[in-house]
Amino acid sequence: MGNQNILALLLFAMAALHCGISESMDFIKGNCNDVIRLPCKATNRTTTYRYVIWYKIESTPNPIIKRKNGEETIFANLTSVSLGEKGALELHNVQPSDSGEYKCFLAADIGGRNDDSFIRLNISECLHVSTVYPSTMIPDDSCPAVDDITVNWAVLGLSLFSMAKIILCIVTVGVCDRVIFSTAIRKQEVMGSNTGTRSSWKD
Known part of the structure; x- marks a missing residue:
């Protein structure tokens, strides 16, 4: 019985000492x-x-x-x-x-x-704050690359445009000439009919 009391007293003393150190x-x-x-x-x-x-x-x-x-x-x-x-x-x-x-x-x-x-x-834990700014860069696929437009295609395009202008001018001149020619013929026919009418009046 005495040994148990001594053991309990030692355990209590150790616990108290540990708590005292921790505190x-x-x-x-x-x-x-x-x-x-x-x-x-x-x-x-x-x-x-x-x-x-x-x-x-x-x-x-x-x-x-x-x-x-x-x-x-x-x-x-x-x-x-x-x-x-x-x-x-x-x-x-x-x-x-x-x-x-x-x-x-x-x-x-x-x-x-x-x-x-x-x-x-x-x-405390380290906080890593990163500031993200909106990008002002234009995506690569939004505009055609300059290398894609070759010199040959550019020359061909200009040539076709020039030919179209020439053809349009020729057609326009042809239409104008035809209108003028038709107008001249009508004037001549009108003048001829007027001349025949005047001759019949004189007879």
């Missing part, structure tokens, strides 16, 4: 392509340490960047990373893939105690 974890939101600064809260508790290193917690912690003796070593370039004041992690041009949980680890001096802090980052 105390900072949460930062950002937009696509922003510059994000993740503070290392562990540096607020200690200022003496050998080096600081940042991890991204996925299936296993993946090291991102480390600073030791003023020199920085980049292990995995998620976007463009650097370390700011007090070990803050700076992410440039962040993407949705940068979302997740991050860990700042401080390696203590000999005889000291290591420390760490956690922070969660959430980056």
